[in-house]
Amino acid sequence: GTLGFLTQATLRLHPLPEATAVTVASFPSVGAAVACTVQVLQAAVPVARIEFLDEVMADACGRFSGKGLPVAATLLLELHGSRHSLAEQQQQMGEIMRQNGGSGLAWAEGLEEREQLWSMRHNAWYAALALRPGCQGYSTDVCVPISRLPDVVVETKQDLQASGLTGPMVGHVGDGNFHCILVFNSQDPEEAQRVHAFTERLGRRALAAGGTCTGEHGVGLGKRALLLEELGQEGLDTLRSIKAALDPHNLMNPGKVI
Amino acid sequence: GTLGFLTQATLRLHPLPEATAVTVASFPSVGAAVACTVQVLQAAVPVARIEFLDEVMADACGRFSGKGLPVAATLLLELHGSRHSLAEQQQQMGEIMRQNGGSGLAWAEGLEEREQLWSMRHNAWYAALALRPGCQGYSTDVCVPISRLPDVVVETKQDLQASGLTGPMVGHVGDGNFHCILVFNSQDPEEAQRVHAFTERLGRRALAAGGTCTGEHGVGLGKRALLLEELGQEGLDTLRSIKAALDPHNLMNPGKVI
The missing domain is CATH 3.30.70.2740 (Alpha-Beta Plaits)
Incomplete structure (x- = not known):
């Protein structure tokens, strides 16, 4: 970079969480999806990942993946923790989503299903170019x-x-x-x-x-x-x-x- | 300091946790108390505070506060989170403490009781000088x-x-x-x-x-x-x-x- 380059890195490893769950939630507007995000942070839900797509991007990602997504402002949400804490987070998250007019898919907990949902987001650049x-x-x-x-x-x-x-x-x-x-x-x-x-x-x-x-x-x-x-x-x-x-x-x- | 001085600070506020609990745990040796700490971190217990006192410091703090503490290698531990997650953390923490030969006081959840325990640690400098x-x-x-x-x-x-x-x-x-x-x-x-x-x-x-x-x-x-x-x-x-x-x-x- 501008100030130096790395020659060595020491990593601090974090344990894998016991359980992980992913959902895709649709909102009535871009403002509602982003307001939901702010409230999730204010409520201190220990969210693992929270990614926003506007309705154009959601449509493009849904079509590019061949799986389809509602043409709406969208959040991809990942929660993780112990089994008990995950259930509690899912409930909190569900309430905050509903308060903002959002509705989500059933939570995906299996690795393959979770990866499929995230691959839609990871291909966003190519979905946009398409x-x-x-x-x-x-x-x-x-x-x-x-x-x-x-x-x-x-x-x-x-x-x-x-x-x-x-x-x-x-x-x-x-x-x-x-x-x-x-x-x-x-x-x-x-x-x-x-x-x-x-x-x-x-x-x-x-x-x-x-x-x-x-x-x-x-x-x-x-x-x-x-x-x-x-x-x-x-x-x-x-x-x-x-x-x-x-x-x-x-x-x-x-x-x-x- | 050496490179500059602060003229302004913008703070990011974190929500207060729903519940907080503190304990004081005694261990058979300094090595056991520190090994317990390492295992707590490896198990990803989201510990709020974990402070170590050797047996000389525990004795000094116990006497200085007038409350007394076992003359043993000691950990002061604070957990926080939702009610459910706190109970889960207490159970995990209890297991790891026992595995290292430690035993703790009953968890203190009231503000005043928690502050009393922490004041022993906060007065460590004066307890040492005494x-x-x-x-x-x-x-x-x-x-x-x-x-x-x-x-x-x-x-x-x-x-x-x-x-x-x-x-x-x-x-x-x-x-x-x-x-x-x-x-x-x-x-x-x-x-x-x-x-x-x-x-x-x-x-x-x-x-x-x-x-x-x-x-x-x-x-x-x-x-x-x-x-x-x-x-x-x-x-x-x-x-x-x-x-x-x-x-x-x-x-x-x-x-x-x-």
């Missing part, structure tokens, strides 16, 4: 405080629709991080320009909400201007001084990030 | 990988006894971090020298076990030599270059750490 064969994909990557997530997701969804872009949404919503997978014709300068303008607006929307323009995909080349807006010149100068201290000959990823 | 009125206290602060903790604690205990020093042990053993509170006559150069020699051996014992000479108390002035042994000249030079980048005029804690 919406417009021959087009290119570009993933946005903002992250905002959990309390601001419902508003930011709803505004982004409206912006996507107003822009006339294909951009199914997936989100690691428990962390406040979500992606729009924009599928566009890179040979069409007008559409490419609309994608660019949308991603800038999204980055600034995240910054205005106290979030970051770069959740987990990094800054690279494309987000250097947004990083300056996020950190300010002084913040960026501080990063540059640390980079210079560790890499005085600028050998590591020259030109990237800062 | 062992030798008029003497000075000095706390060591090593941290080692959990898997090496039982051996390192047992060896340190033997070293303390062979050195003829007063040094009751307390440990945040879930993190691999423990302290010897050395209570010594700082007017006696010979005793002060024994304390110094002991702390150097302890630091090197932690380094040899893949740990660190400084768990949470910092390096300051006293551990600069051990930090060099821990990081090597190259590691220390890297820290110095980052310090110079962020604090070119060396205004923050000059002379400390590096």
